[in-house]
Amino acid sequence: MASNMRFGFSFRMVAIIVLVLTIVLPTSTLAAEDDSDFSLTIMHMNDTHAHVEPLPRMLTAVKEVRADNPEALLLHAGDVFSGTLYFNQFHGKADLALLNLMDFDAMVFGNHEFDLGSGEDGHESLSEFVAEAQFPFLGTNIDFSGDPFMASYISENVFSDSPDNGSVYDGIIKEVNGEQVGIFGLTTEDTANISSPVNVQFLNYIEEAERAVAAFEEQGVDKIIALNHIGYDSTPDIGNDLQLAASVDGIDVIVGGHSHTRLDEPVVVSTDENGAEKDPTVIVQAHQYAQLLGKLDVNFDENGVVVGYEGQLIDINEKEADPEAEEVLSSYKEEVDELTNQETGAVAMKDIPNPRLGDSDVSVRANETELGNLITDAMLAKAREKNPEVVIAMQNGGGIRAAIDEGPITVGEVIAVLPFGNDPVVAELTGAEIKEILEHSVRQAPAESGGFLQVAGMKFNYDSTKEPGSRIVTMEVEVEGEYEDIDLDQTYLVTTNNFTGKGGDGFEVFAQAYDEGRVRDIGEIDWEQLRDYMVEDLGGVVDPVIEGRITDLLGEEPEAPEKPEEDNDGTPDEEGQEDGGDTGEGTDNNGSNDGSGDGENTDEDTDKVGSEDEEDKVDSEEKNGQETSEDNNNEAGSGNESNQEEGERLPDTATNMYTFLLLGALVLITGVGVLVYRKVKTS
Incomplete structure (x- = not known):
């Protein structure tokens, strides 16, 4: 615990120092260049994610930089794979045909380069991508020796x-x-959690960086670049560029990826993790999707120390497409366009966005969303066709990749929404395990997390002001149209995608269930489930809404019904149902909870209030009244609201009498006091 606190303190210190430096230092220090300085130009891109169509314009931008500086380096910081139909159809070959025209100096592996591992029993597509590449790859902290396809591509001359x-x-x-x-080049160790590396291992990034720096220095190399796919400032518990720059001396430039960060100006780290001065490290990153080409000019003194720099991001949308690249693209684009434009038969009644923080107040990785509800509804409905006992669906927000526009929905749109081809599975989980899963889902809230789960068939309240691991307040599962508390000891069938179901995004509970044989593939394809659900189950009319499935209480207690809540026998009464604790946006936060916020279930606390709208509340009242017909307190107009209310609230007549007696006593006491005062005064 103490080491974690020191680590967190050190990281916060580094972040503060970096912020100060970015404010104080100019974006360019090249004016101080000395004649003896060595100048290096680096072009860079990252997280292109199968966005092939911008690449002809990217090539034009690259050629323009090289026209001024023929020896400029060109680096790719990873994640070519996954994101559009080009990847679904060609598994990186369309991207590679265009990247090979650009004369890259090196590429580091991103986590998404390992997405197909489990489906291919190894990385066959990745090995083909590597084999046909006209540039080398970097995997400083990757051990490929256990993969049957990639092992032969590892150079003995490391x-x-x-x-x-x-x-x-x-x-x-x-x-x-x-x-x-x-x-x-470093790849995030989190790849083991967020992709499908199978037998590929990821080593400690700090130790491997130190090893690389030492190896270069032994060969007399004092100008060192780290080409990273670990994120600029993300996942401090895993590691990122800021931490690397502060922890490992000797790195002059970090070219980053993974966090999709847009660094319009380079960031300089010139203090170590303890706050002591160190040689500066310049960090750059160029956002995402082949929209920007990063360009960094950096000067070194005779000792290989950075003494000046200037960076910019070049908007490739302002460039003309390279004719040769356009011709190469056309051979792939025709096939993709044909599939993209094929209509499914479903129609979106409005735009269904895939929101992210920064662009909106909500995010598919931090909040309940309309698109998340649509996808999980599809998962649940189609899983139930295979097994009617499935009651809950969960979809990781990081696996939802695109929006759906208003109007006819095409196959291309559906695949763009769910591009990873993760086959649906069903897991047997206890209520206690579901709670652990939800705790992991919201551990980073209100910040975004790819492991944040969208859900169907259930709803839950959590409190992001509480410590991670103790945030879930209520959990309810829908049973025959009504919500009831999830029993921690009961077993439930939950459908998710096979990435999450095998423990992706760090879901250790799912990983354990998979190892124990409690996770089963159901023989479906995720995007086909969504397509078929919209056409068959919704009749082609697609209009999802927010339903209050996921609510962050933000330090507030769940709103409970006004007294009474239950009769002495635990049966909810009519008035308690009428005041069902609606907190807005159709969210019922009663949660069958006693208001203590501890999320624990009790035998006495079995209120099934939880409908999302007033009509559902009326239905719930009627059903509960029928199910507990032996309790006359639930009958409308019975004249006896509930035994609990009688025990907590006096009748109006008794209350009035008590008030009169109290006032009389106060007047009597005042009068006695006045008489005593006068008697004392006269004496």
């Missing part, structure tokens, strides 16, 4: 000054204008 195309290295050395520049 730090090479003459790297071969289509091979994987721990580091490479490039000669630029007579100077040697070392480049190594």
